[in-house]
Amino acid sequence: xxxxxxxxxxxxxxxxxxxxxxxxxxxxxxxxxxxxxxxxxxxxxxxxxxxxxxxxxxxxxxxxxxxxxxxxxxxxxxxxxxxxxxxxxxxxxxxxxxxxxxxxxxxxxxxxxxxxxxxxxxxxxxxxxxxxxxxxxxxxxxxxxxxxxxxxxxxxxxxxxxxxxxxxxxxxxxxxxxxxxxxxxxxxxxxxxxxxxxxxxxxxxxxxxxxxxxxxxxxxxxxxxxxxxxxxxxxxxxxxxxxxxxxxxxxxxxxxxxxxxxxxxxxxxxxxxxxxxxxxxxxxxxxxxxxxxxxxxxxxxxxxxxxxxxxxxxxxxxxxxxxxxxxxxxxxxxxxxxxxxxxxxxxxxxxxxxxxxxxxxxxxxxxxxxxxxxxxxxxxxx
Ligand SMILES: Cc1cc2nc3c(=O)[nH]c(=O)nc-3n(C[C@H](O)[C@H](O)[C@H](O)COP(=O)(O)OP(=O)(O)OC[C@H]3O[C@@H](n4cnc5c(N)ncnc54)[C@H](O)[C@@H]3O)c2cc1C
Numbered sequence: 001x002x003x004x005x006x007x008x009x010x011x012x013x014x015x016x017x018x019x020x021x022x023x024x025x026x027x028x029x030x031x032x033x034x035x036x037x038x039x040x041x042x043x044x045x046x047x048x049x050x051x052x053x054x055x056x057x058x059x060x061x062x063x064x065x066x067x068x069x070x071x072x073x074x075x076x077x078x079x080x081x082x083x084x085x086x087x088x089x090x091x092x093x094x095x096x097x098x099x100x101x102x103x104x105x106x107x108x109x110x111x112x113x114x115x116x117x118x119x120x121x122x123x124x125x126x127x128x129x130x131x132x133x134x135x136x137x138x139x140x141x142x143x144x145x146x147x148x149x150x151x152x153x154x155x156x157x158x159x160x161x162x163x164x165x166x167x168x169x170x171x172x173x174x175x176x177x178x179x180x181x182x183x184x185x186x187x188x189x190x191x192x193x194x195x196x197x198x199x200x201x202x203x204x205x206x207x208x209x210x211x212x213x214x215x216x217x218x219x220x221x222x223x224x225x226x227x228x229x230x231x232x233x234x235x236x237x238x239x240x241x242x243x244x245x246x247x248x249x250x251x252x253x254x255x256x257x258x259x260x261x262x263x264x265x266x267x268x269x270x271x272x273x274x275x276x277x278x279x280x281x282x283x284x285x286x287x288x289x290x291x292x293x294x295x296x297x298x299x300x301x302x303x304x305x306x307x308x309x310x311x312x313x314x315x316x317x318x319x320x321x322x323x324x325x326x327x328x329x330x331x332x333x334x335x336x337x338x339x340x341x342x343x344x345x346x347x348x349x350x351x352x353x354x355x356x357x358x359x360x361x362x363x364x365x366x367x368x369x370x371x372x373x374x375x376x377x378x379x380x381x382x
Contacts, residue, residue: 008034008169008197010362011188013176013211015041017048017152017348018340019203020159021355026201027166029359034195035160035168036188038175042156045280046205047317049152050226052257052268053348054243056093056147057116060106061324061346064373066114068353071369075352076150083158086151091258093147094121094130096302097247099140104247107142119143132237132303133244147243149257152348159355176211181334199362200337206280206317208341216380217327219342222275222318223283227295228266230308235259237305238267245272246302254298256306266311269299273345275318287313318345321379326350328357328374338362339376 012023015037023035039045055076059065076088095107111118120142123135135141164170171192179188179200186200204211208219231238241258253272259265278284292310300307321327321342331337338361340354347354353369360367 006185006196006198008032008195010034010199010201011036011186011195011197012201012203013179013188014203014205014207015156015160015170015172016046016203016205017156017351018205018343018354018358019201020156020163021351022201022203022340022358023163023168023170024159024166025355025359026362027163027168029363031359031363033163033168034197035163035170036174036176036190037170037172040172041160042153044314047319047343048156048205048348050268050314050316051151051153052149052260053152054093054147054245054255054257055088055150055349056144056243057114058095058107058111058118058142058144058147060095060102060110062373063110063113064370066110066116067370068350071356072350072353073146075356079155079158079352083162085154085158087155087158088148088150090146090148092242093144094126094133094141094242094244095144096126096133096135096139096141096244098138098249101247101251103245103253104140104142107144111142111144117145130242132241132305134302134304143242149243149260150348150351155351179211179337181336186336198336201340201358201362202337203340205341206319208319209279212339212341215331215339215376217342217376218322218379218381220320221278221280222320222345223278224270224275224316224318224345225287225291226268226270226314226316227287227292227310228261228268228312229296229299229306230266230311231259231306232308233305235263235265235267248298254295254302256303264311267306269295269306271295273318278317280317283315283317285315287315320344323379326374327376327379328354328371329376330361332376332380
């Protein structure tokens with residue numbers, strides 16, 4: 001499949017979460033890789049910044065993700081070892097709400113189906129084991145010891161460093177303007193030059209609508225806000241603390257992390273899916289007092305000690321498909337092009353395994369990983 005005269009086997013567009021992992025796995029398996037990124041390494045303008053991302057296995061979204069998570073965990077461990085960086089940490093995770101809500105019932109379903117270790121706690125047990133939480137009397141929680149968080153910027157930096165060590169050429173501050181398929185491969189034009197390769201991998205994050213205009217998969221970009229609150233009694237009771245996702249009666253989920261940024265670093269919390277539609281050009285990066293007020297009100301109900309001033313906030317973009325499942329596949333009309341997009345606000349925990357899957361697709365033409373859920377034909381509208 002490789003174009004004979006190209007200097008590269010694969011060009012990767014976008015070196016964020018997925019593209020940096022793909023560049024590493026491809027280069028480690030002997031491919032000549034060119035990575036092109038419009039911004040700087042591990043930047044904060046896309047979807048892979050903000051210091052932490054939840055990782056977990058009891059996947060309430062769909063049990064079909066669990067085998068991928070089991071492999072992702074092996075690769076998280078390998079990435080930490082090979083890069084020598086603290087890219088992830090297991091803290092335990094608490095998934096709370098009414099017994100029949102998606103967060104609790106879905107986590108339980110995935111745990112039971114795959115035999116994952118877990119405990120179910122009633123409200124009294126939650127309060128006594130995790131005294132920061134004040135759940136409603138009828139609430140329950142699934143506790144998963146293997147949940148924790150990944151460090152997105154460190155992860156991207158680790159994959160980039162390992163990719164370069166393995167021989168990849170990575171170019172930053174270089175925006176791809178257009179790409180095209182040719183008889184034997186692909187051409188890519190940037191502000192700085194033109195390149196050819198046997199295959200192209202497009203990992204565009206929130207720029208999917210631009211880079212994949214003819215792909216036919218509707219992806220909606222959404223602004224999301226992260227808040228770092230200052231606990232009223234200091235961070236010490238939040239340092240040795242599980243990550244959590246809480247769902248209330250109306251189905252709105254919030255999630256949070258331990259205090260991982262020191263005594264003045266606060267505790268990060270966010271709404272899971274409470275965004276307004278935007279584009280990377282139009283996203284409003286200002287976080288407003290009424291948004292902070294809304295977050296503090298919810299936190300005040302669940303974790304009263306965390307309801308302190310907001311020290312810092314940030315915005316980030318989700319790239320949502322209509323069914324919130326990913327898109328990972330060969331481009332249906334361009335045989336030399338592989339696409340990974342639409343990670344719908346829950347992709348980071350899969351970053352290492354997506355890198356492996358993308359390398360499988362480019363090198364072997366197929367993967368043994370179960371990815372039928374991510375087939376774009378389920379969504380194509382044009
Ligand atoms: C607030 C927030 C919280 C989240 N929480 C979690 C969580 O707890 N757990 C979890 O698993 N997931 C979480 N996610 C989702 C996860 O972070 C994303 O699914 C993941 O980071 C997406 O990675 P990506 O590679 O698709 O996008 P990105 O990392 O944004 O990478 C895309 C890259 O493509 C580059 N690019 C785009 N266009 C061009 C061009 N024309 N030329 C060159 N380069 C280009 C961009 O600059 C960017 O670097 C969260 C996301 C957000 C925003």
